[in-house]
Amino acid sequence: MRTASAGEESVIVVGGGPAGLACALALAAADVPVMLAAGPHRPGGFDRDRRTAGLFAGSIELLRNLGVWDGLKDACEPLKTIRLIDDTGRLFRAPEVKFHARDAGLEAFGFNVPNDALVDALSARVAATTGITVVPTAGARAVRIGPGQATIVLGEGPELSARLVVAADGRKSPTRDAAGITVKTWSYPQTAVVTWFSHQRPHDGISTEFHRAVGPFTTVPMPGRYSSLVWVEDPAEAERLMTLSETEFRRAIEVRLGGLLGTVGEIGPRASFPLSGLTPDVFGRNRVALVGESGHVIPPIGAQGLNLGLRDAATLADCVSDAVSAGHDPGGSEVLNRYSALRAPDVNGRIMAIDLLNRTLLSPYLTVHLIRGFGLHVLNNVDALRRLVVKEGVQPTAYIPTLMRSGGTAPATAGVLAPA
Ligand SMILES: Cc1cc2nc3c(=O)[nH]c(=O)nc-3n(C[C@H](O)[C@H](O)[C@H](O)COP(=O)(O)OP(=O)(O)OC[C@H]3O[C@@H](n4cnc5c(N)ncnc54)[C@H](O)[C@@H]3O)c2cc1C
DSSP: OOEEEOOTTOEEEEOOSHHHHHHHHHHHHTTOOEEEEEOOOOGGGOSSOOOEEEEEHHHHHHHHHTTOHHHHGGGOEEEOEEEEEEOOOOSSOOOOEEEEGGGGTOSOSEEEEEHHHHHHHHHHHHHHBTTEEEEEOSOEEEEEEOSSOEEEEETTSOEEEESEEEEOSOTTOHHHHHTTOOEEEEEEEEEEEEEEEEESSOOTTEEEEEEETTEEEEEEEETTTEEEEEEEEOHHHHHHHHHSOHHHHHHHHHHHHTTTTOSEEEEOOOEEEEEEEEEESOSEETTEEEOGGGTOBOOSSSSOHHHHHHHHHHHHHHHHHHHHHTTOOTTSHHHHHHHHHHHHHHHHHHHHHHHHHHHHHHOOOHHHHHHHHHHHHHHHHOHHHHHHHHHHHHSOSSOOOGGGSTTOOOOOBOSSSOOO
8 A cells, every 4th residue: 555645734635626626726835745645527427518607706706816727718708797586476576676786887697608618627737737646546545544644545555644624526526524524414396407599689798596485497698699508497307308309409408598599409418406405513623624516505596506616725825824834733723713714704694695595495385475676676776785696696795815906916827727
């Protein structure tokens, strides 16, 4: 058995999804050496990730500061307006609400970013970054937590040890479980069917969420006359949608859109994701910090999941960098408590808000629909409140990590990719 010690100041990142890759780069940008144990990336069991992610201004700033944005931006589309349409067909319907990026003094809220292009761009940058050692693996097999360090046992045999391990190994995170961090999980009676399609009319940078009694039907602009689609249905209907022929599925999208984007042309492959939620009791314990879906799972409403994951990555880099500069243990409880305290309000607040929004759609009670309609009516008519909601959605004001501010430092590369 070979054992590699990652050194006194080093950190091991487990997981090669977007959150783990971004975290490895953020740590390297803060001059913290990283060992990245990257398992095969097969979200939902597919070879490619067919989802796109609406990433807000802070996340885009992070990608820019990590040196990946220039190579990625042509695959992405700016999100200028978010439109909510009440399509519940109920007695009390909410008014249509539009959030404009210009209300927050921005040209765009952010960009719609294809997940596979993002993972490719982050992976290429990781491979070119001198401070990151990539340890390809079929997966970490076991995790041993000791008083002074944590050890990751890879499926292939080698062991990696460091004072801090980042669990970026997704929602089922074995690393999190090994650290004794417990989670609360729940599921929704909903499944998201995901694809992309071309359409006759321009989208004008508008993402439209049709709020329906079974869940939202959301189009998100992509470059040209293309949009990505997240169609939330009850599980039986989602299964039916997955088996429709392309012609039938095209027609089903057109009916839902009611002519909003004109006729529908080309359609991409479909993938389905059952909706669920997850929160941990703490974001770091026993030399393990949670980053990405190991620390939060949230329904795909309001485009929050990966934005949270990227904020985790950038915040952890700040906490570790401060500890290392002060000569403190990067995996000690002081660092993990600070990280946890910084992440808990942001993550828990958003999970609560999205859960509430989703449950008010699913609720059969008239009073709940009235309250929801009233809330959206107030948002629609009170400019200051709408501006506040837009600002908080794009970039929370409580703590802005260094790499999410303009002008952060890109990690040093071996010269393969020029820093942005
Ligand atoms: C339909 C849908 C739409 C969404 N839309 C948006 C959106 O618009 N905006 C947004 O911000 N978010 C969105 N999200 C959320 C976003 O997709 C996720 O937050 C993000 O993909 C999670 O990334 P991750 O790196 O945390 O986890 P994952 O992508 O799951 O990566 C985990 C990685 O860990 C690896 N791994 C697992 N076990 C091990 C092991 N034992 N050893 C080593 N490696 C291991 C896996 O191979 C994988 O590569 C959406 C989600 C869904 C379902």
